[in-house]
Amino acid sequence: KQEVTQIPAALSVPEGENLVLNCSFTDSAIYNLQWFRQDPGKGLTSLLLIQSSQREQTSGRLNASLDKSSGRSTLYIAASQPGDSATYLCAVETSGSRLTFGEGTQLTVNP
Amino acid sequence: GAVVSQHPSWVICKSGTSVKIECRSLDFQATTMFWYRQFPKQSLMLMATSNEGSKATYEQGVEKDKFLINHASLTLSTLTVTSAHPEDSSFYICSARLLNEKLFFGSGTQLSVL
Numbered sequence: 001k002q003e004v005t006q007i008p009a010a011l012s013v014p015e016g017e018n019l020v021l022n023c024s025f026t027d028s029a030i031y032n033l034q035w036f037r038q039d040p041g042k043g044l045t046s047l048l049l050i051q052s053s054q055r056e057q058t059s060g061r062l063n064a065s066l067d068k069s070s071g072r073s074t075l076y077i078a079a080s081q082p083g084d085s086a087t088y089l090c091a092v093e094t095s096g097s098r099l100t101f102g103e104g105t106q107l108t109v110n111p
Numbered sequence: 112g113a114v115v116s117q118h119p120s121w122v123i124c125k126s127g128t129s130v131k132i133e134c135r136s137l138d139f140q141a142t143t144m145f146w147y148r149q150f151p152k153q154s155l156m157l158m159a160t161s162n163e164g165s166k167a168t169y170e171q172g173v174e175k176d177k178f179l180i181n182h183a184s185l186t187l188s189t190l191t192v193t194s195a196h197p198e199d200s201s202f203y204i205c206s207a208r209l210l211n212e213k214l215f216f217g218s219g220t221q222l223s224v225l
Contacts, residue, residue: 004154034214043117043204043218044155089154097143097208101154 002027006090006102013080014110021075021105023090028068035064035075036089038104044089048075080109114138115207117217124195125225132190132220134205140185141207145214146178149202158203161188195224 003026013019023033032051036044048057048064050073056065063076077084087104094100114137124130134144142163147155159180160168167180177199179191188207192199204219 036216041202041219041221044206044216046215091155093214096160097145097214098157098160099145099155099206099214101156103152103154 002030002092002094002100004090004092004100004102006088006105008105009103010106010108012108012110015080015082017080017109018076018078019080019107021077021088021090021107023073023075023102025071025073025092025100027094028071030068030092030094032093033064033066033073034091034093034099035062035073036091038087038089040087047088077107080107082109082111084109115141115205115215115217117205117220119220120218121221121223123223123225126196127194129191129193130195130222132192132203132205132222134188134190134207134217136186136207136209136215139207139209141188141209142185143208144182144188145206146180146188146190147204147206149204149219155204158190192222195222197224200224 005024007022034049035047050057050066061078066073087106089104090102091099116135118133144161146158149155158173161180161182163182169175182188206214206216
């Protein structure tokens, strides 16, 4: 059974700091890994998707890496802003379009 | 980009009543949609996979008679929570896939059962 773990559970940083969120998964037989952002009481916004054959994806200030063999991914956020405050979820996709989510990292960026 | 619309965004109901949640793909056809549930401070858990024109596939531990799923068209899937009880209070969210691209999620429905 696939299990996804995210560390840390919560993170508070001052504005402008670079930060890294970690995600690990137990079964390396994945199709892809996706990072999402969730604001309180809201749905999910897809940030980055990394196919199993890829090692990283970048979008603006965000960079996600994937090491499938070791079952790890990181989300790097550069020059953090208060608007980045949200819960960040990592999810891996396996057969049948099944997504297994981590419990998320709650990020607070203080002005 | 692709949009998935979910309605209502929140609902409060009395115990024993049924609640219907709609999930629509607005600008694409989705043969498969997914329903998730999220309890406070926990992650999303897949409840069922909704297939257009056929029965939904439920995850282990999810009661199919309690959580009725109908996928009558390529753009609409509905989840009905029947005879809702306080323990069904949760955040329900749907998703749909555009071809082989990433999944798009609705904005979610917060259900509170009194």
